[in-house]
Each structure stands twice: as C-alpha cells, then as structure tokens.
Amino acid sequence: MLATLRDQTEPVTMAALAALSGLHVNTVREHLEALTRLGLVHRHASAPNGRGRPAWLYLATGAEGAPSEYAGLAAALAATIHRTSDTPTEDAAEAGEDWGRRLADERGARPVADATTARGEVVDLLDELGFGADSDPSNTVVRLTRCPLLAAAHQFPDVVCGVHLGLVRGALTAYGADTQGTDLVPFAEPGACLLRLGSA
Structure with missing residues (x-):
C-alpha cells in the first residue's frame, strides 16, 4: 500500500x-x-x-526510517539489552514476536489458507514499516533494501535484527503461516538484508 x-x-x-x-x-x-x-x-x-x-x-509523507529521536531510543534500548542479557538475540526476537503480532492485529490480521498470501501480507507490513521489501513471486525470499534503524542495526545487529526477525515471525503467526525456516541474514549483500520466509 x-x-x-x-x-x-x-x-x-x-x-x-x-x-x-x-x-x-x-x-x-x-x-x-x-x-x-x-x-x-x-x-x-x-x-x-x-x-x-x-x-x-x-x-x-516521504519519511524514510524512524525519526531521529526514536532511532536514538532504539539504539539505547538495543545497547542495554546487548549489555545486560545473557541471550540478547533470543530476548530481542521474543520482543519482536509480540510486536509483530500486535502490528498484524492492528491491520486486522486473520489466518489465511494460502501460505503465499499470508507471506505477502507480512511483506506488505514490512514495506509499510519502511524496510523496502522486495520479494520473489512466492513471497519466500525477500530483499530488505532499507532499514528504519540502520545505525542501531550496525552497532547491535544481534538485538535490532533479532527484533526484526521476531517481528516477522509474530506477523506470520497472526496470518496463520508456518514460521519454520524463517531466517534473516543481516547485510547479506550490498544495500540489502535477506529474509527467508520458510519454503514455497
């Protein structure tokens, strides 16, 4: 949209x-x-x-990424989780899953029978959040060409990218899709992260 x-x-x-x-x-x-x-x-x-x-x-609006005050807050929270958690990636992913379910619920998410459609809804959500999501026809492999929290992701990829992976898993769950095989490879190629949404 x-x-x-x-x-x-x-x-x-x-x-x-x-x-x-x-x-x-x-x-x-x-x-x-x-x-x-x-x-x-x-x-x-x-x-x-x-x-x-x-x-x-x-x-x-033409807004790209998070406003600077929110990006700064995100970086501070990521630093704290990175420093204080024994399992920062897992804790970040858990928080992201809650966030993803909430965002999907706000969009009126309901389980759909077709996995490609469910994955497409998640790709649309990512695009709306400013990730510049570019997916293959089956919505299985997604290039994320922008990051709303790029600076924080470079500093604390375990936390920020963990939250983003959790967000995807939470949203997939809200649309009734299987999260098995879902993976995010940060900075997989110049200018993009690579997201895999299970199998086609």
Whole structure:
C-alpha cells in the first residue's frame, strides 16, 4: 500500500487506492490507518464538493526510517539489552514476536489458507514499516533494501535484527503461516538484508 501511495504524484482518495491496489476498501482503510499512525502517510480532507462530508485524501509523507529521536531510543534500548542479557538475540526476537503480532492485529490480521498470501501480507507490513521489501513471486525470499534503524542495526545487529526477525515471525503467526525456516541474514549483500520466509 505504501509503495502504491509513493507512486502517486498528488493526494488520492481511499476509493482510488482501492482501485489501484485491487484491494477491498475496508482492507485499504486498515492499511491507511496503520500507515497514518506510523507517520508514513498524511491525511487531510478534500475541498467540499456538494452535499455530504468531504473525502479524505492520502499522501505518502516521504519519511524514510524512524525519526531521529526514536532511532536514538532504539539504539539505547538495543545497547542495554546487548549489555545486560545473557541471550540478547533470543530476548530481542521474543520482543519482536509480540510486536509483530500486535502490528498484524492492528491491520486486522486473520489466518489465511494460502501460505503465499499470508507471506505477502507480512511483506506488505514490512514495506509499510519502511524496510523496502522486495520479494520473489512466492513471497519466500525477500530483499530488505532499507532499514528504519540502520545505525542501531550496525552497532547491535544481534538485538535490532533479532527484533526484526521476531517481528516477522509474530506477523506470520497472526496470518496463520508456518514460521519454520524463517531466517534473516543481516547485510547479506550490498544495500540489502535477506529474509527467508520458510519454503514455497
């Protein structure tokens, strides 16, 4: 959804986004509400045109990554977990799983029968969070070309990348997908981390 919005040169309505994305308007609404809460989308009312309430217009904010104060907080928390935990990667992944389930629930996640669709929902979530997710057709191998917490991830990859892997596992669970084989390889190639979402 965020990628579709970023492709638009001017603010668009929810109905237009539904038509562009092929998603039901209720699904689009849930995505837009989550993106607005994350500060990745700006919403404002259109000019009045006849009777009834003006339509809301949506525009991607252009925000890349977390605001600096949140990135600083994330780095401080990562440093503390790294320093004080006997199992920082596992603790970070556990926290990430809780976060991933919560984020998916906020998007109205329900288990889906098709694993590719479930993985696709998680890829969309990652894209909305600013990871620049680029997946293969089966949504099994995903290149993450951006990181909202890149500086902290370079300093404390065990914690930050652990949280991100947990986030993925938690979201997969919320969509009813198997998490076995899910793995994240930080900085696997220049400019990208590599995420594997189980098997096709």
